[in-house]
Amino acid sequence: MRYWIGFTGGYDSTYISWRLLKETNHEITLVNYSQTFMTKNREFSTAGASAYQQVNCRRISKWLKKNVRDHKFKIINQPNFPDNTDFAKQYMHDCAELANNDVADVFVHGLVGFYTDRWKRMLAEFEKYATKGRMWFPLTEWKKDVAHQMLELPEELEKMAISCHGPGTEENGNLIECGGCPKCIRNQLVKENLSNGNSPERAMEMLFEEPIHPVLFQAREFRKQRNSVVWNVSVESQKTR
Numbered sequence: 001m002r003y004w005i006g007f008t009g010g011y012d013s014t015y016i017s018w019r020l021l022k023e024t025n026h027e028i029t030l031v032n033y034s035q036t037f038m039t040k041n042r043e044f045s046t047a048g049a050s051a052y053q054q055v056n057c058r059r060i061s062k063w064l065k066k067n068v069r070d071h072k073f074k075i076i077n078q079p080n081f082p083d084n085t086d087f088a089k090q091y092m093h094d095c096a097e098l099a100n101n102d103v104a105d106v107f108v109h110g111l112v113g114f115y116t117d118r119w120k121r122m123l124a125e126f127e128k129y130a131t132k133g134r135m136w137f138p139l140t141e142w143k144k145d146v147a148h149q150m151l152e153l154p155e156e157l158e159k160m161a162i163s164c165h166g167p168g169t170e171e172n173g174n175l176i177e178c179g180g181c182p183k184c185i186r187n188q189l190v191k192e193n194l195s196n197g198n199s200p201e202r203a204m205e206m207l208f209e210e211p212i213h214p215v216l217f218q219a220r221e222f223r224k225q226r227n228s229v230v231w232n233v234s235v236e237s238q239k240t241r
């Protein structure tokens with residue numbers, strides 16, 4: 001089976017890639033969708049707009065090739081999208097097109113979806129256009145959130161997973177997280193909760209207990225807004241199955 005994995009070098013996609021390479025013999029392609037060349041509305045853009053992500057993805061792929069097994073690695077540059085593009089939905093459309101063109105059999109998205117039904121809406125979007133192939137949300141099925149991932153990933157690889165929206169570099173050239181974006185705040189709090197002896201489930205739960213950290217609260221409001229925007233459609237094909 002040919003697996004196409006949306007890959008950002010953050011915890012979710014690094015964990016999925018590591019497990020699928022380790023536990024299966026599938027033909028795996030890690031694909032980083034880069035928004036580096038997007039010029040509009042930077043503050044809406046995600047970490048995908050940062051050039052560091054490409055560098056980090058390449059670095060992690062190299063580590064996985066050396067320590068787990070061989071696979072393909074690809075960077076796809078995304079063009080200018082409207083300001084309100086939902087990249088998750090865009091990914092569903094792009095994957096449907098690739099499925100119809102027989103590029104891969106299974107398409108993987110790193111959504112940790114067991115808290116909401118967002119994955120169902122995403123899946124419906126894929127199935128609206130795809131005439132073959134499958135969209136899969138392994139973290140939703142495995143019930144693995146970032147706290148589990150932090151505990152299970154090999155130490156070296158765990159250190160390489162960077163979810164930050166705007167990391168910098170240390171003097172020796174290594175990437176360093178900014179410490180202030182929603183992903184950095186979340187990861188710090190989860191690590192803190194884990195080091196206090198909480199289970200991974202509890203460590204995640206504690207994030208959303210009052211008082212919620214203001215940066216996480218803001219990020220949650222932003223996501224609510226984004227979920228209601230008009231999505232950009234690129235797939236021309238119609239569902240025939």
Ligand SMILES: [Zn+2]
Nearest residue numbers: 164178181184
């Ligand atoms: Zn950060």
